Amino acid sequence: MAADEQDRVVCVVNPSSGVRRGRTTEQRIAAELPDAQCWVTRYPGHGIALGRQAVEDGYGTVVAVGGDGTLSEVANGMLAAGGEKVRLGYVPAGTCNDFARGRRPVAHLGGLLDRTRDQQTDVGTVTFTRPDGTRGHRYFLVGGTVGLISVIGQRFTEKTPVNRVLKRLHLPLAETASSLRTLARWRPVAVRLELDGEPSHRIITNLAVLKVPYFAGGLTFGRPRPARAGHLDAVRVAGVGRVGVVGLMWRVFRGAAAGHPAIHLQEVRTVRVDADRPLPVEVDGEIVGSTPAEFSVHPSCLTTVV
Structure with a gap:
Protein backbone atom coordinates (compact mmCIF):
# COMPACT_ATOMS: atom_id res chain seq x y z
CA MET A 1 0.00 0.00 0.00
CA ASP A 118 -3.25 0.63 17.28
CA GLN A 119 -3.98 -2.80 18.75
CA GLN A 120 -3.77 -6.22 17.15
CA THR A 121 -7.18 -7.80 17.62
CA ASP A 122 -8.22 -11.42 17.22
CA VAL A 123 -11.31 -12.00 15.13
CA GLY A 124 -13.72 -14.85 15.79
CA THR A 125 -15.29 -16.84 12.99
CA VAL A 126 -18.52 -18.84 12.94
CA THR A 127 -19.94 -21.28 10.42
CA PHE A 128 -23.70 -21.82 10.63
CA THR A 129 -26.70 -23.14 8.70
CA ARG A 130 -28.77 -20.82 6.53
CA PRO A 131 -32.57 -21.19 6.18
CA ASP A 132 -32.10 -22.91 2.80
CA GLY A 133 -29.82 -25.53 4.36
CA THR A 134 -26.55 -24.20 2.93
CA ARG A 135 -23.64 -23.26 5.15
CA GLY A 136 -22.83 -19.63 5.91
CA HIS A 137 -19.81 -17.90 7.43
CA ARG A 138 -19.31 -14.72 9.48
CA TYR A 139 -16.52 -13.04 11.41
CA PHE A 140 -17.24 -11.55 14.83
CA LEU A 141 -15.52 -9.13 17.20
CA VAL A 142 -17.79 -9.35 20.26
CA GLY A 143 -19.38 -12.79 20.44
CA GLY A 144 -22.19 -15.16 19.60
CA THR A 145 -24.95 -16.99 21.46
CA VAL A 146 -27.04 -20.13 21.07
CA GLY A 147 -30.00 -20.76 23.37
CA LEU A 148 -32.25 -18.49 25.38
CA ILE A 149 -30.58 -15.21 24.36
CA SER A 150 -30.56 -16.09 20.66
CA VAL A 151 -34.22 -17.18 20.80
CA ILE A 152 -35.14 -13.84 22.41
CA GLY A 153 -33.20 -12.10 19.63
CA GLN A 154 -35.03 -14.12 17.00
CA ARG A 155 -38.41 -13.19 18.53
CA PHE A 156 -37.38 -9.53 18.58
CA THR A 157 -36.48 -9.53 14.87
CA GLU A 158 -39.68 -11.25 13.73
CA LYS A 159 -41.68 -9.01 11.40
CA THR A 160 -45.05 -9.54 13.13
CA PRO A 161 -47.71 -6.82 13.42
CA VAL A 162 -47.26 -6.71 17.21
CA ASN A 163 -43.48 -6.30 16.91
CA ARG A 164 -43.85 -3.53 14.34
CA VAL A 165 -46.25 -1.56 16.55
CA LEU A 166 -44.15 -2.00 19.71
CA LYS A 167 -40.92 -0.96 17.95
CA ARG A 168 -42.59 2.19 16.70
CA LEU A 169 -43.92 3.01 20.16
CA HIS A 170 -40.87 2.20 22.29
CA LEU A 171 -37.88 0.01 21.38
CA PRO A 172 -37.10 -1.12 24.98
CA LEU A 173 -40.77 -2.11 25.33
CA ALA A 174 -40.47 -4.31 22.24
CA GLU A 175 -37.31 -5.91 23.67
CA THR A 176 -39.03 -6.57 27.00
CA ALA A 177 -42.08 -8.07 25.29
CA SER A 178 -39.87 -10.44 23.27
CA SER A 179 -38.07 -11.52 26.45
CA LEU A 180 -41.30 -12.16 28.37
CA ARG A 181 -42.87 -14.10 25.48
CA THR A 182 -39.79 -16.28 25.23
CA LEU A 183 -39.48 -16.89 28.97
CA ALA A 184 -43.15 -17.87 29.22
CA ARG A 185 -42.50 -20.88 26.95
CA TRP A 186 -38.84 -21.52 27.64
CA ARG A 187 -37.52 -24.99 28.39
CA PRO A 188 -33.82 -25.91 28.69
CA VAL A 189 -32.52 -27.63 25.55
CA ALA A 190 -30.34 -30.68 24.97
CA VAL A 191 -27.28 -29.99 22.83
CA ARG A 192 -24.27 -31.86 21.54
CA LEU A 193 -21.26 -29.78 22.45
CA GLU A 194 -17.59 -30.02 21.48
CA LEU A 195 -15.02 -27.82 23.21
CA ASP A 196 -11.58 -28.19 21.62
CA GLY A 197 -12.75 -31.48 20.15
CA GLU A 198 -13.97 -32.96 23.45
CA PRO A 199 -17.59 -34.10 22.90
CA SER A 200 -20.33 -34.00 25.51
CA HIS A 201 -24.11 -33.94 25.80
CA ARG A 202 -25.50 -31.10 27.89
CA ILE A 203 -28.79 -29.57 28.95
CA ILE A 204 -28.30 -25.84 28.62
CA THR A 205 -30.11 -22.57 29.05
CA ASN A 206 -27.62 -20.67 26.92
CA LEU A 207 -24.18 -20.95 25.33
CA ALA A 208 -22.13 -17.80 24.74
CA VAL A 209 -18.90 -17.72 22.74
CA LEU A 210 -17.12 -14.45 23.50
CA LYS A 211 -14.17 -12.48 22.14
CA VAL A 212 -14.73 -9.69 24.68
CA PRO A 213 -16.04 -10.20 28.23
CA TYR A 214 -19.07 -7.94 27.80
CA PHE A 215 -22.49 -8.37 26.24
CA ALA A 216 -25.84 -6.52 26.14
CA GLY A 217 -24.39 -3.18 27.12
CA GLY A 218 -21.72 -3.99 29.71
CA LEU A 219 -23.08 -7.13 31.36
CA THR A 220 -20.64 -9.96 32.12
CA PHE A 221 -20.78 -13.56 33.25
CA GLY A 222 -18.41 -12.69 36.06
CA ARG A 223 -15.04 -12.41 34.31
CA PRO A 224 -14.14 -8.82 33.37
CA ARG A 225 -11.24 -9.69 31.08
CA PRO A 226 -11.13 -11.23 27.58
CA ALA A 227 -9.79 -14.62 26.62
CA ARG A 228 -6.11 -14.94 25.77
CA ALA A 229 -4.97 -14.21 22.23
CA GLY A 230 -5.97 -17.06 19.94
CA HIS A 231 -8.73 -18.23 22.30
CA LEU A 232 -12.45 -17.80 22.94
CA ASP A 233 -14.43 -17.82 26.15
CA ALA A 234 -17.11 -20.52 26.00
CA VAL A 235 -19.70 -19.73 28.68
CA ARG A 236 -22.25 -22.48 29.24
CA VAL A 237 -25.27 -21.71 31.39
CA ALA A 238 -26.63 -25.03 32.60
CA GLY A 239 -30.29 -25.83 32.15
CA VAL A 240 -32.42 -24.07 34.74
CA GLY A 241 -36.16 -23.46 34.87
CA ARG A 242 -37.93 -20.15 34.38
CA VAL A 243 -37.60 -19.16 38.04
CA GLY A 244 -33.90 -20.03 37.95
CA VAL A 245 -33.42 -18.00 34.75
CA VAL A 246 -35.02 -14.93 36.33
CA GLY A 247 -32.79 -15.27 39.39
CA LEU A 248 -29.70 -15.71 37.25
CA MET A 249 -30.58 -12.70 35.09
CA TRP A 250 -31.04 -10.62 38.22
CA ARG A 251 -27.53 -11.55 39.39
CA VAL A 252 -26.07 -10.78 35.95
CA PHE A 253 -27.72 -7.35 35.89
CA ARG A 254 -26.35 -6.64 39.36
CA GLY A 255 -22.83 -7.68 38.30
CA ALA A 256 -22.92 -10.61 40.73
CA ALA A 257 -22.79 -13.54 38.31
CA ALA A 258 -19.33 -14.73 39.40
CA GLY A 259 -19.50 -18.05 41.19
CA HIS A 260 -23.07 -18.88 40.17
CA PRO A 261 -23.30 -22.71 40.05
CA ALA A 262 -25.10 -22.69 36.67
CA ILE A 263 -22.32 -20.76 34.90
CA HIS A 264 -19.41 -22.75 33.47
CA LEU A 265 -16.63 -20.83 31.68
CA GLN A 266 -13.85 -22.44 29.68
CA GLU A 267 -11.16 -20.86 27.52
CA VAL A 268 -11.02 -22.74 24.22
CA ARG A 269 -9.88 -22.54 20.61
CA THR A 270 -12.90 -24.19 18.99
CA VAL A 271 -16.57 -24.72 19.83
CA ARG A 272 -19.12 -26.85 18.01
CA VAL A 273 -22.79 -26.98 18.98
CA ASP A 274 -25.72 -28.94 17.55
CA ALA A 275 -29.21 -29.90 18.69
CA ASP A 276 -32.06 -32.19 17.62
CA ARG A 277 -34.07 -29.15 16.55
CA PRO A 278 -32.27 -26.14 15.02
CA LEU A 279 -31.52 -23.30 17.41
CA PRO A 280 -30.95 -19.73 16.20
CA VAL A 281 -27.36 -18.46 16.15
CA GLU A 282 -26.83 -14.81 17.12
CA VAL A 283 -23.55 -13.10 16.25
CA ASP A 284 -22.66 -9.51 17.23
CA GLY A 285 -26.33 -8.71 17.76
CA GLU A 286 -27.66 -10.29 14.55
CA ILE A 287 -29.43 -13.61 13.95
CA VAL A 288 -27.33 -15.09 11.16
CA GLY A 289 -28.70 -18.64 10.91
CA SER A 290 -29.10 -21.77 13.01
CA THR A 291 -27.27 -24.77 14.39
CA PRO A 292 -25.19 -26.77 13.76
CA ALA A 293 -22.57 -24.08 14.26
CA GLU A 294 -18.81 -24.01 14.72
CA PHE A 295 -16.87 -21.16 16.35
CA SER A 296 -13.13 -20.59 16.16
CA VAL A 297 -10.51 -17.82 15.94
CA HIS A 298 -9.52 -16.43 12.54
CA PRO A 299 -5.81 -17.10 11.97
CA SER A 300 -5.03 -13.45 11.20
CA CYS A 301 -5.78 -10.28 13.15
CA LEU A 302 -7.19 -6.85 12.44
CA THR A 303 -5.46 -3.66 13.49
CA THR A 304 -8.08 -1.77 15.50
CA VAL A 305 -8.10 1.70 17.02
CA VAL A 306 -10.81 3.10 19.29
Whole structure:
Protein backbone atom coordinates (compact mmCIF):
# COMPACT_ATOMS: atom_id res chain seq x y z
CA MET A 1 0.00 0.00 0.00
CA ALA A 2 1.45 3.37 -1.05
CA ALA A 3 2.05 6.10 1.53
CA ASP A 4 -0.76 8.29 0.21
CA GLU A 5 -3.19 5.35 0.43
CA GLN A 6 -2.17 4.69 4.05
CA ASP A 7 -3.31 8.21 4.91
CA ARG A 8 -6.71 7.96 3.22
CA VAL A 9 -9.63 7.66 5.67
CA VAL A 10 -13.28 6.78 5.15
CA CYS A 11 -15.96 6.73 7.84
CA VAL A 12 -18.87 4.30 7.53
CA VAL A 13 -21.74 5.81 9.53
CA ASN A 14 -24.90 4.01 10.64
CA PRO A 15 -27.42 6.84 11.13
CA SER A 16 -29.86 4.50 12.93
CA SER A 17 -27.46 3.51 15.74
CA GLY A 18 -28.04 4.52 19.33
CA VAL A 19 -30.28 7.52 19.72
CA ARG A 20 -30.36 8.35 15.99
CA ARG A 21 -27.68 11.03 16.14
CA GLY A 22 -26.36 10.41 12.65
CA ARG A 23 -26.45 14.06 11.52
CA THR A 24 -24.57 15.23 14.62
CA THR A 25 -21.96 12.51 14.05
CA GLU A 26 -21.45 13.54 10.43
CA GLN A 27 -20.93 17.14 11.55
CA ARG A 28 -18.37 15.98 14.09
CA ILE A 29 -16.52 13.98 11.43
CA ALA A 30 -16.44 17.03 9.15
CA ALA A 31 -14.95 19.13 11.97
CA GLU A 32 -12.48 16.62 13.47
CA LEU A 33 -11.56 14.47 10.44
CA PRO A 34 -11.93 17.03 7.64
CA ASP A 35 -10.01 14.97 5.08
CA ALA A 36 -12.08 11.82 5.62
CA GLN A 37 -14.79 10.59 3.29
CA CYS A 38 -18.14 9.85 4.91
CA TRP A 39 -20.34 6.99 3.72
CA VAL A 40 -23.76 6.31 5.26
CA THR A 41 -25.34 2.86 5.53
CA ARG A 42 -28.81 2.63 3.99
CA TYR A 43 -30.04 -0.83 5.03
CA PRO A 44 -29.09 -3.82 7.24
CA GLY A 45 -25.95 -5.45 5.86
CA HIS A 46 -24.89 -2.38 3.88
CA GLY A 47 -21.86 -1.97 6.15
CA ILE A 48 -20.44 -5.21 4.74
CA ALA A 49 -20.58 -3.87 1.18
CA LEU A 50 -19.08 -0.55 2.24
CA GLY A 51 -16.27 -2.22 4.19
CA ARG A 52 -15.40 -4.28 1.14
CA GLN A 53 -15.55 -1.21 -1.12
CA ALA A 54 -13.25 0.75 1.22
CA VAL A 55 -10.55 -1.92 0.95
CA GLU A 56 -10.96 -2.23 -2.82
CA ASP A 57 -10.75 1.56 -3.18
CA GLY A 58 -7.42 1.60 -1.32
CA TYR A 59 -8.31 3.34 1.96
CA GLY A 60 -5.71 2.91 4.70
CA THR A 61 -8.11 3.49 7.60
CA VAL A 62 -11.79 2.56 7.74
CA VAL A 63 -13.76 3.96 10.68
CA ALA A 64 -17.02 2.30 11.71
CA VAL A 65 -19.36 4.77 13.41
CA GLY A 66 -22.27 3.07 15.17
CA GLY A 67 -22.81 0.11 17.45
CA ASP A 68 -21.19 -3.31 17.66
CA GLY A 69 -23.33 -4.50 14.74
CA THR A 70 -22.02 -1.72 12.49
CA LEU A 71 -18.44 -2.51 13.52
CA SER A 72 -19.03 -6.20 12.80
CA GLU A 73 -20.47 -5.52 9.34
CA VAL A 74 -17.57 -3.27 8.33
CA ALA A 75 -15.02 -5.81 9.62
CA ASN A 76 -16.72 -8.60 7.66
CA GLY A 77 -16.55 -6.58 4.47
CA MET A 78 -12.91 -5.69 5.01
CA LEU A 79 -11.86 -9.28 5.75
CA ALA A 80 -13.83 -10.61 2.78
CA ALA A 81 -11.82 -8.22 0.59
CA GLY A 82 -8.48 -9.28 2.12
CA GLY A 83 -8.15 -6.12 4.18
CA GLU A 84 -6.26 -7.48 7.18
CA LYS A 85 -3.59 -4.77 6.73
CA VAL A 86 -6.13 -1.94 6.68
CA ARG A 87 -6.72 -0.17 10.01
CA LEU A 88 -10.22 -0.49 11.48
CA GLY A 89 -11.26 2.45 13.63
CA TYR A 90 -14.35 2.49 15.83
CA VAL A 91 -16.44 5.36 17.12
CA PRO A 92 -18.89 3.77 19.61
CA ALA A 93 -22.24 5.41 18.87
CA GLY A 94 -24.66 2.51 19.36
CA THR A 95 -26.78 1.13 22.15
CA CYS A 96 -24.34 -1.39 23.65
CA ASN A 97 -20.80 -0.63 22.36
CA ASP A 98 -19.37 -3.69 24.12
CA PHE A 99 -16.28 -3.89 21.90
CA ALA A 100 -15.04 -0.54 23.20
CA ARG A 101 -15.53 -1.31 26.91
CA GLY A 102 -12.25 -1.46 28.77
CA ARG A 103 -10.65 0.80 26.17
CA ARG A 104 -10.58 4.59 26.21
CA PRO A 105 -12.27 5.95 23.07
CA VAL A 106 -10.62 9.03 21.59
CA ALA A 107 -11.99 12.37 22.78
CA HIS A 108 -11.20 13.93 19.40
CA LEU A 109 -11.70 11.88 16.24
CA GLY A 110 -8.31 12.98 14.98
CA GLY A 111 -6.89 10.63 17.59
CA LEU A 112 -7.97 7.72 15.38
CA LEU A 113 -5.04 8.59 13.13
CA ASP A 114 -2.56 8.11 15.98
CA ARG A 115 -0.84 4.83 15.17
CA THR A 116 0.46 4.46 18.72
CA ARG A 117 -3.15 3.60 19.67
CA ASP A 118 -3.25 0.63 17.28
CA GLN A 119 -3.98 -2.80 18.75
CA GLN A 120 -3.77 -6.22 17.15
CA THR A 121 -7.18 -7.80 17.62
CA ASP A 122 -8.22 -11.42 17.22
CA VAL A 123 -11.31 -12.00 15.13
CA GLY A 124 -13.72 -14.85 15.79
CA THR A 125 -15.29 -16.84 12.99
CA VAL A 126 -18.52 -18.84 12.94
CA THR A 127 -19.94 -21.28 10.42
CA PHE A 128 -23.70 -21.82 10.63
CA THR A 129 -26.70 -23.14 8.70
CA ARG A 130 -28.77 -20.82 6.53
CA PRO A 131 -32.57 -21.19 6.18
CA ASP A 132 -32.10 -22.91 2.80
CA GLY A 133 -29.82 -25.53 4.36
CA THR A 134 -26.55 -24.20 2.93
CA ARG A 135 -23.64 -23.26 5.15
CA GLY A 136 -22.83 -19.63 5.91
CA HIS A 137 -19.81 -17.90 7.43
CA ARG A 138 -19.31 -14.72 9.48
CA TYR A 139 -16.52 -13.04 11.41
CA PHE A 140 -17.24 -11.55 14.83
CA LEU A 141 -15.52 -9.13 17.20
CA VAL A 142 -17.79 -9.35 20.26
CA GLY A 143 -19.38 -12.79 20.44
CA GLY A 144 -22.19 -15.16 19.60
CA THR A 145 -24.95 -16.99 21.46
CA VAL A 146 -27.04 -20.13 21.07
CA GLY A 147 -30.00 -20.76 23.37
CA LEU A 148 -32.25 -18.49 25.38
CA ILE A 149 -30.58 -15.21 24.36
CA SER A 150 -30.56 -16.09 20.66
CA VAL A 151 -34.22 -17.18 20.80
CA ILE A 152 -35.14 -13.84 22.41
CA GLY A 153 -33.20 -12.10 19.63
CA GLN A 154 -35.03 -14.12 17.00
CA ARG A 155 -38.41 -13.19 18.53
CA PHE A 156 -37.38 -9.53 18.58
CA THR A 157 -36.48 -9.53 14.87
CA GLU A 158 -39.68 -11.25 13.73
CA LYS A 159 -41.68 -9.01 11.40
CA THR A 160 -45.05 -9.54 13.13
CA PRO A 161 -47.71 -6.82 13.42
CA VAL A 162 -47.26 -6.71 17.21
CA ASN A 163 -43.48 -6.30 16.91
CA ARG A 164 -43.85 -3.53 14.34
CA VAL A 165 -46.25 -1.56 16.55
CA LEU A 166 -44.15 -2.00 19.71
CA LYS A 167 -40.92 -0.96 17.95
CA ARG A 168 -42.59 2.19 16.70
CA LEU A 169 -43.92 3.01 20.16
CA HIS A 170 -40.87 2.20 22.29
CA LEU A 171 -37.88 0.01 21.38
CA PRO A 172 -37.10 -1.12 24.98
CA LEU A 173 -40.77 -2.11 25.33
CA ALA A 174 -40.47 -4.31 22.24
CA GLU A 175 -37.31 -5.91 23.67
CA THR A 176 -39.03 -6.57 27.00
CA ALA A 177 -42.08 -8.07 25.29
CA SER A 178 -39.87 -10.44 23.27
CA SER A 179 -38.07 -11.52 26.45
CA LEU A 180 -41.30 -12.16 28.37
CA ARG A 181 -42.87 -14.10 25.48
CA THR A 182 -39.79 -16.28 25.23
CA LEU A 183 -39.48 -16.89 28.97
CA ALA A 184 -43.15 -17.87 29.22
CA ARG A 185 -42.50 -20.88 26.95
CA TRP A 186 -38.84 -21.52 27.64
CA ARG A 187 -37.52 -24.99 28.39
CA PRO A 188 -33.82 -25.91 28.69
CA VAL A 189 -32.52 -27.63 25.55
CA ALA A 190 -30.34 -30.68 24.97
CA VAL A 191 -27.28 -29.99 22.83
CA ARG A 192 -24.27 -31.86 21.54
CA LEU A 193 -21.26 -29.78 22.45
CA GLU A 194 -17.59 -30.02 21.48
CA LEU A 195 -15.02 -27.82 23.21
CA ASP A 196 -11.58 -28.19 21.62
CA GLY A 197 -12.75 -31.48 20.15
CA GLU A 198 -13.97 -32.96 23.45
CA PRO A 199 -17.59 -34.10 22.90
CA SER A 200 -20.33 -34.00 25.51
CA HIS A 201 -24.11 -33.94 25.80
CA ARG A 202 -25.50 -31.10 27.89
CA ILE A 203 -28.79 -29.57 28.95
CA ILE A 204 -28.30 -25.84 28.62
CA THR A 205 -30.11 -22.57 29.05
CA ASN A 206 -27.62 -20.67 26.92
CA LEU A 207 -24.18 -20.95 25.33
CA ALA A 208 -22.13 -17.80 24.74
CA VAL A 209 -18.90 -17.72 22.74
CA LEU A 210 -17.12 -14.45 23.50
CA LYS A 211 -14.17 -12.48 22.14
CA VAL A 212 -14.73 -9.69 24.68
CA PRO A 213 -16.04 -10.20 28.23
CA TYR A 214 -19.07 -7.94 27.80
CA PHE A 215 -22.49 -8.37 26.24
CA ALA A 216 -25.84 -6.52 26.14
CA GLY A 217 -24.39 -3.18 27.12
CA GLY A 218 -21.72 -3.99 29.71
CA LEU A 219 -23.08 -7.13 31.36
CA THR A 220 -20.64 -9.96 32.12
CA PHE A 221 -20.78 -13.56 33.25
CA GLY A 222 -18.41 -12.69 36.06
CA ARG A 223 -15.04 -12.41 34.31
CA PRO A 224 -14.14 -8.82 33.37
CA ARG A 225 -11.24 -9.69 31.08
CA PRO A 226 -11.13 -11.23 27.58
CA ALA A 227 -9.79 -14.62 26.62
CA ARG A 228 -6.11 -14.94 25.77
CA ALA A 229 -4.97 -14.21 22.23
CA GLY A 230 -5.97 -17.06 19.94
CA HIS A 231 -8.73 -18.23 22.30
CA LEU A 232 -12.45 -17.80 22.94
CA ASP A 233 -14.43 -17.82 26.15
CA ALA A 234 -17.11 -20.52 26.00
CA VAL A 235 -19.70 -19.73 28.68
CA ARG A 236 -22.25 -22.48 29.24
CA VAL A 237 -25.27 -21.71 31.39
CA ALA A 238 -26.63 -25.03 32.60
CA GLY A 239 -30.29 -25.83 32.15
CA VAL A 240 -32.42 -24.07 34.74
CA GLY A 241 -36.16 -23.46 34.87
CA ARG A 242 -37.93 -20.15 34.38
CA VAL A 243 -37.60 -19.16 38.04
CA GLY A 244 -33.90 -20.03 37.95
CA VAL A 245 -33.42 -18.00 34.75
CA VAL A 246 -35.02 -14.93 36.33
CA GLY A 247 -32.79 -15.27 39.39
CA LEU A 248 -29.70 -15.71 37.25
CA MET A 249 -30.58 -12.70 35.09
CA TRP A 250 -31.04 -10.62 38.22
CA ARG A 251 -27.53 -11.55 39.39
CA VAL A 252 -26.07 -10.78 35.95
CA PHE A 253 -27.72 -7.35 35.89
CA ARG A 254 -26.35 -6.64 39.36
CA GLY A 255 -22.83 -7.68 38.30
CA ALA A 256 -22.92 -10.61 40.73
CA ALA A 257 -22.79 -13.54 38.31
CA ALA A 258 -19.33 -14.73 39.40
CA GLY A 259 -19.50 -18.05 41.19
CA HIS A 260 -23.07 -18.88 40.17
CA PRO A 261 -23.30 -22.71 40.05
CA ALA A 262 -25.10 -22.69 36.67
CA ILE A 263 -22.32 -20.76 34.90
CA HIS A 264 -19.41 -22.75 33.47
CA LEU A 265 -16.63 -20.83 31.68
CA GLN A 266 -13.85 -22.44 29.68
CA GLU A 267 -11.16 -20.86 27.52
CA VAL A 268 -11.02 -22.74 24.22
CA ARG A 269 -9.88 -22.54 20.61
CA THR A 270 -12.90 -24.19 18.99
CA VAL A 271 -16.57 -24.72 19.83
CA ARG A 272 -19.12 -26.85 18.01
CA VAL A 273 -22.79 -26.98 18.98
CA ASP A 274 -25.72 -28.94 17.55
CA ALA A 275 -29.21 -29.90 18.69
CA ASP A 276 -32.06 -32.19 17.62
CA ARG A 277 -34.07 -29.15 16.55
CA PRO A 278 -32.27 -26.14 15.02
CA LEU A 279 -31.52 -23.30 17.41
CA PRO A 280 -30.95 -19.73 16.20
CA VAL A 281 -27.36 -18.46 16.15
CA GLU A 282 -26.83 -14.81 17.12
CA VAL A 283 -23.55 -13.10 16.25
CA ASP A 284 -22.66 -9.51 17.23
CA GLY A 285 -26.33 -8.71 17.76
CA GLU A 286 -27.66 -10.29 14.55
CA ILE A 287 -29.43 -13.61 13.95
CA VAL A 288 -27.33 -15.09 11.16
CA GLY A 289 -28.70 -18.64 10.91
CA SER A 290 -29.10 -21.77 13.01
CA THR A 291 -27.27 -24.77 14.39
CA PRO A 292 -25.19 -26.77 13.76
CA ALA A 293 -22.57 -24.08 14.26
CA GLU A 294 -18.81 -24.01 14.72
CA PHE A 295 -16.87 -21.16 16.35
CA SER A 296 -13.13 -20.59 16.16
CA VAL A 297 -10.51 -17.82 15.94
CA HIS A 298 -9.52 -16.43 12.54
CA PRO A 299 -5.81 -17.10 11.97
CA SER A 300 -5.03 -13.45 11.20
CA CYS A 301 -5.78 -10.28 13.15
CA LEU A 302 -7.19 -6.85 12.44
CA THR A 303 -5.46 -3.66 13.49
CA THR A 304 -8.08 -1.77 15.50
CA VAL A 305 -8.10 1.70 17.02
CA VAL A 306 -10.81 3.10 19.29
